[in-house]
Amino acid sequence: MKTTVGLLIAIVLSLSVLTMQPIAAADVPNTTSADAPVVVCTTSVLSSFVEAIAGDLVNVTTLVQPGVCPGHFDIKPSDVSAVSMASLVLYHGFEPWLQNLIAASGNNDVNVVTVSGPWNTPAFGLSYAKRVADALMATFPEWNATFAENNATLTDNIQSTAEDILDEIAPLSPENYNVTCMEWQVAFVKWLGFNIAVSYPSEESLSTADTLRITEASRGNSCALVIDNLQSGSEFGAQLAQEIGAVHVVLSNFPDAVPGTHDYCSLLTYNAEQMIYGMNTYLDQRGQISELQNALRTAQDLNMALGATTIFLAAVVVVEAVLLHKRRQ
Known part of the structure; x- marks a missing residue:
């Protein structure tokens, strides 16, 4: 050099x-x-x-x-x-x-x-x-x-x-959520109030064993978000989020890396907005899943009720048939 x-x-x-x-x-x-x-x-x-x-x-x-x-x-x-x-x-x-x-x-x-x-x-x-x-x-x-x-x-x-x-972030109660975070963004995410359940180094230093360990720990801790650092790569975080059903968030370490982050304060604001958007997305997805689960339970309840009604009517028919047969005798 x-x-x-x-x-x-x-x-x-x-x-x-x-x-x-x-x-x-x-x-x-x-x-x-x-x-x-x-x-x-x-x-x-x-x-x-x-x-x-x-x-x-x-x-x-x-x-x-x-x-x-x-x-x-x-x-x-x-x-x-x-x-x-x-x-x-x-x-x-x-x-x-x-x-x-x-x-x-x-x-x-x-x-x-x-x-x-x-x-x-x-x-x-x-x-x-x-x-x-x-x-x-x-x-x-x-x-x-x-x-x-x-x-x-x-x-x-x-x-x-x-x-x-x-x-702005307080109404989301970040302290109630576990996240997986690239180690260079841990300090910022902790400052926002989130629980860092799992952290990981830059992509280039991850082994297969590391990937398996991070995936299992993230799934086991029900991590809501997987948070990447733009300058160290975001492919691993995207794959991990998809694997465990979390929301992928990418933060930046340097001003001017993305539009609207021309200075230090705008960088802080941008990163916070990404976290807030990620949490709202996660909560929306959880809400949609909850609605689907409720709809499924309702359908199952209706199905069970219909089944019970069918059995009852069948029993009534049988009893009526028996009684009719006896009267004819």
Whole structure:
């Protein structure tokens, strides 16, 4: 990988020399000003916090597309170019390719900050916001007042979004339902109030024995939902839900992976809406099944009543026949 990245940066530099122009920033997305400093984020969740706190004071580049697992990423020349111009790089710590990318960029002055740990509950999101704000303040101290004000606004938005979500899901009584959940979404689903009866790792690490164990445990716990994580694959969860008669729900770990999730708060809202829709679907299905069962029981009761009436009438006919026979004698 290091050799490949080195070759890419060499190509970029060679093209710059040939055209007698500096390395262009045309491939850097979200540009707000040509003179603004560049902040590179490995994922869209980090970018969403930077954009909320720094606004248009900086240019933000997101390296990994939000629908892709950051562990599986192929570096492009534009990524090398972006890092070469960056004042700050933010990453989670699970990107094995990042150090090679920074070395290949030749940028020895960049401030590289790790913002690690989960982020998919409001409490985790507030922690991320603080650490991103701290990194921005350390790198660009001249704008600390703006960063502090914007972070306060972001904090209020996260807290109000969390309150709205819990108010909306409370009538469904999630604590009464067991679910099966991909491990990267467990924290969020627990925060909503559901019981995590079974959890499972990414699809690529599942063995046949794991699949059988998860299926039996999910069926045995009467799990209402099977909850997948979009970026780690959803085929296993779909098959499992069909196998046990549950509803399949797919959540996202990163903003912008699906329409309407342009920032952190909208991602929380989207994931909560998917869970609420899944529960309503499950309850509707249970209601339809209950109606069918009631209709079946009614039909069986009618059938039994009809059978009893038939037997009674047959007995009456027999008795009448016997009495008629005796009278004739």
